Amino acid sequence: MSNILQVERVSKYFGGVKANENISLTVEKGSIVGLIGPNGSGKTTLFNSIVGTHPIDRGSIQFDGKEVSELPVPAVAKLGLLRTFQQTRIYGKLNCIENMLISSKQEKENIFTMFSKIPEELTVKAENLLKFVGLYQKRKLRAGDLSFGQQKLLELAMALMNEPKMLLLDEPTAGINPTLINGIIDRLLTINKEYGITLLVIEHNMRVIMNLAQRIFCLAHGQLLAEGEPDQIKNDQRVIDAYLGAQ
Amino acid sequence: MTKNNRIIYGLILILGIAAPFLFPGFKLQISFMWLLVVLALTWDVQGGQMGYNSFGNILFFGIGMYVCAGVQIGMFFPLAEWTASGGEETFVHTPTQYFQGFFIGLILSGIVPGIVAALIGYGVLGLRGQYFAICTLGLGIAAGEIAGGIELIGAGQGMTSPPWPKNIGSLELRSQFFYYLCFALMAATFLFLKYAYQTRFGLVLNAIRDNEDKAEAMGIHTMRYKITGWIVSACFLGVAGGLMGNMVGYIEPVEIAFAGATFGVFMVLMAILGGKGTLWGPVIGAIAFHIFKEGFWTFFLGWQYVALGALIVIIVVFFPEGIMGWLRERYPDKFGETVDESDIKAQVELK
Ligand SMILES: Nc1ncnc2c1ncn2[C@@H]1O[C@H](COP(=O)(O)OP(=O)(O)OP(=O)(O)O)[C@@H](O)[C@H]1O
Ligand SMILES: [Mg+2]
Numbered sequence: 001m002s003n004i005l006q007v008e009r010v011s012k013y014f015g016g017v018k019a020n021e022n023i024s025l026t027v028e029k030g031s032i033v034g035l036i037g038p039n040g041s042g043k044t045t046l047f048n049s050i051v052g053t054h055p056i057d058r059g060s061i062q063f064d065g066k067e068v069s070e071l072p073v074p075a076v077a078k079l080g081l082l083r084t085f086q087q088t089r090i091y092g093k094l095n096c097i098e099n100m101l102i103s104s105k106q107e108k109e110n111i112f113t114m115f116s117k118i119p120e121e122l123t124v125k126a127e128n129l130l131k132f133v134g135l136y137q138k139r140k141l142r143a144g145d146l147s148f149g150q151q152k153l154l155e156l157a158m159a160l161m162n163e164p165k166m167l168l169l170d171e172p173t174a175g176i177n178p179t180l181i182n183g184i185i186d187r188l189l190t191i192n193k194e195y196g197i198t199l200l201v202i203e204h205n206m207r208v209i210m211n212l213a214q215r216i217f218c219l220a221h222g223q224l225l226a227e228g229e230p231d232q233i234k235n236d237q238r239v240i241d242a243y244l245g246a247q
Numbered sequence: 248m249t250k251n252n253r254i255i256y257g258l259i260l261i262l263g264i265a266a267p268f269l270f271p272g273f274k275l276q277i278s279f280m281w282l283l284v285v286l287a288l289t290w291d292v293q294g295g296q297m298g299y300n301s302f303g304n305i306l307f308f309g310i311g312m313y314v315c316a317g318v319q320i321g322m323f324f325p326l327a328e329w330t331a332s333g334g335e336e337t338f339v340h341t342p343t344q345y346f347q348g349f350f351i352g353l354i355l356s357g358i359v360p361g362i363v364a365a366l367i368g369y370g371v372l373g374l375r376g377q378y379f380a381i382c383t384l385g386l387g388i389a390a391g392e393i394a395g396g397i398e399l400i401g402a403g404q405g406m407t408s409p410p411w412p413k414n415i416g417s418l419e420l421r422s423q424f425f426y427y428l429c430f431a432l433m434a435a436t437f438l439f440l441k442y443a444y445q446t447r448f449g450l451v452l453n454a455i456r457d458n459e460d461k462a463e464a465m466g467i468h469t470m471r472y473k474i475t476g477w478i479v480s481a482c483f484l485g486v487a488g489g490l491m492g493n494m495v496g497y498i499e500p501v502e503i504a505f506a507g508a509t510f511g512v513f514m515v516l517m518a519i520l521g522g523k524g525t526l527w528g529p530v531i532g533a534i535a536f537h538i539f540k541e542g543f544w545t546f547f548l549g550w551q552y553v554a555l556g557a558l559i560v561i562i563v564v565f566f567p568e569g570i571m572g573w574l575r576e577r578y579p580d581k582f583g584e585t586v587d588e589s590d591i592k593a594q595v596e597l598k
Contacts, residue, residue, distance in 0.1 A: 051464065053464075072463075073463045073464055074463050074468045074469070077463075077464060077465055082464070085464075089458050089461040089464075090458070090461070091454050091457035091461070092457050092458070093453065093456070093524075094453055094454070094457060095583075098450060101450060102447075102450045102451065102454045102462070102467075103465050105466065106467070109467070109471055109472075113447065114447055114448045114451075114471075114472065114475060115442075115443060115446045115447075115448055116446055116447065117445060117446055118446070118447060118450070140583060144457075158465070162465060162466065
C-alpha cells in the first residue's frame with residue numbers, strides 16, 4: 001500500500017523554541033496512525049505545519065503524492081486533508097445544520113457558486129451525519145450552546161461532511177466522559193473502514209490510542225522519539241521514561 | 248414565503264409608494280430615511296454578518312457621490328470650469344442632458360466604488376479585529392482629505408450637482424422623483440441581501456464572523472467572500488451617495504461626502520440599534536434612529552448631540568444585541584431555535 005502522507009525532516013522554530021525538529025513520519029493510505037507525546041512536545045505544531053497554518057522552516061510534506069508545504073490552508077483542505085482543533089472550533093452563532101452545510105466541500109468558489117442556494121440534498125446529508133454522531137435532536141440549536149463534548153462531536157461531523165481523504169484529529173476524546181469515549185472509538189473505526197478515511201490522531205488517552213491505531217509515533221521535545229506498533233510503543237523504554245512513566 | 252410575510256411586504260410596498268401623498272410635508276425626510284436604511288444594511292454586511300467592524304464604508308458613499316455628479320456634469324460641460332465658477336450659473340443642462348447624465352452617473356456611482364472595493368479589499372480585508380477597524384477609519388478620513396485637495400472637484404469648497412431642469416415641472420416633481428429612486432434603491436438593496444443571505448455567500452460570511460480560521464481550515468477561500476461582500480456594500484452605498492449628492496445639491500468633502508463623523512457613525516449605530524447580523528435589524532434600526540434623531544433635532548435643539556449620546560449609551564448598555572437580538576433572546580422559538588420535543592433532555596448517546 002502507498003503512503004498518503006509523507007513528512008520528511010520537518011523543522012519549525014518559534015524564536016528559540018524548537019517546536020518541531022527534523023521530524024519524519026509516514027502514514028499509509030487507509031490506516032489509523034497515532035501521535036503521542038508529553039504536553040508541549042510539538043504534536044499540535046506538527047499538525048499546523050502539515051496543513052499550512054504556518055510556513056515550516058525546513059523539510060517537505062507530501063500529501064497524496066503532492067508537495068503541500070507551500071500551499072495555503074484552504075488549498076490543502078481542498079485536496080482532502082482536513083484537521084480538527086484541540087480547542088474545538090465550531091461556528092457558535094450558527095445552528096448545527098448550518099455548521100454542517102457550510103462544511104460541505106465546494107470545489108469551485110466563484111460568483112455563481114457563491115450566490116447559489118444550498119441544495120436540498122445537502123440538508124439530508126447533514127441530518128444523517130448528525131444522526132451518526134448523536135446530535136440530530138439538537139440540530140436547530142446554536143452550536144455555541146452545545147456542551148463541550150457535543151461540540152467535539154459536531155466538529156467531527158463537520159469534517160465528515162467535507163468528505164476528506166484524510167483527517168488529522170487533535171485529541172478527539174479530550175473532555176469527554178468514559179462511556180461516550182467508547183462511542184467515539186467506534187465512530188472513528190467506522191469512519192476509517194466504511195468511508196475509507198485515513199486518520200492521524202493525537203491522543204493522550206492510552207486506552208483510546210491503543211485500541212485505534214495500527215501504528216504510533218511518539219514525540220518528545222519536538223523530536224521523534226520512537227515509532228512502532230502499539231505493543232512496541234507500550235514497552236519501549238524511551239517512551240515509558242518520557243511519557244508513560246514507570247508503572 | 249409565508250402568508251404573513253407576504254402581507255408584511257405588501258404593506259411596506261404600499262406604504263412606501265403612498266408615503267409622498269400621505270405625508271407630503273415629510274417627503275424629503277422619508278427619502279433620507281430610505282437612504283439611511285441602505286447605509287445600515289450595507290454596513291451590516293461587514294459589521295454584522297461578517298463580524299468586521301468597518302468604520303470606512305463611508306468611503307464608497309463619498310466616491311459614489313462625486314462620481315455621479317462628476318459624470319453628470321463632465322458628460323456635457325468642462326468639469327473644471329463648472330466647479331471653478333459655480334457652474335450651474337453658466338452652464339444649463341437641458342432636460343434630456345440632465346436625465347441622460349443622471350442615469351449614466353448613477354450607474355457609474357455603483358460601479359466605480361465597487362471597483363475601488365475590489366482593489367483595496369485584498370490588502371485591507373487581510374487585517375483582522377481592531378487593525379481592520381483602525382485601517383478603515385483611516386481610509387475614510389484620508390479620502391476626505393484627498394478629495395479636499397483636488398481642484399477638479401472643487402477641493403475644500405466642494406461643488407454643486409446639476410440643479411433640476413427648470414422647464415419640466417415643479418420642485419414637487421423633483422422631490423417625488425428622488426423619493427421613488429431612494430425607495431427603489433432601498434428595496435433593491437434589501438431584496439438582494441435577503442436573497443444573498445440565503446445562499447452560500449451568507450453562510451460563509453457568518454462562518455467568517457464566528458471563526459475565520461476554522462472556515463479556512465475547512466477549505467473555504469474566505470478572502471474571496473470578504474472581497475465580494477465589500478464590493479456588494481460599495482455598489483449599493485455608492486448609488487446611495489449618488490442620490491444623496493443630487494438631493495442635497497451641494498457636495499462638500501468632509502461634511503457631506505466622506506462624512507465619517509455623521510453618516511459614517513450613524514450607519515454603525517443604526518445597525519447596532521436594530522440588531523446587527525440580522526436582515527431586519529438594520530432596517531428597523533435605521534427607521535427608529537431617524538425618527539429619534541429628527542425628534543432630538545426638533546425638541547432638544549442645542550442639546551441634540553447630548554440626547555444622541557445618551558441614546559447610544561442606552562443602546563449599548565440595555566440592548567447590546569439590538570432590538571432583533573433582544574427579541575431573539577425573549578422568543579427563541581420564533582427564530583427557529585428549537586429542540587425536538589421528543590428528546591428535549593437528550594444527551595448524546597452513542598451505542
Ligand atoms: N504560535 C506559537 N508561537 C510560539 N510558540 C509556540 C506556538 N505554538 C506552539 N508553540 C510552542 O511550541 C511547543 C509545542 O507546542 P504544541 O502545541 O505543538 O504542543 P502539543 O504537543 O500539542 O502539546 P499538548 O499535548 O499540550 O497539546 C510549545 O513549547 C509551545 O509553547
Ligand atoms: Mg496540542
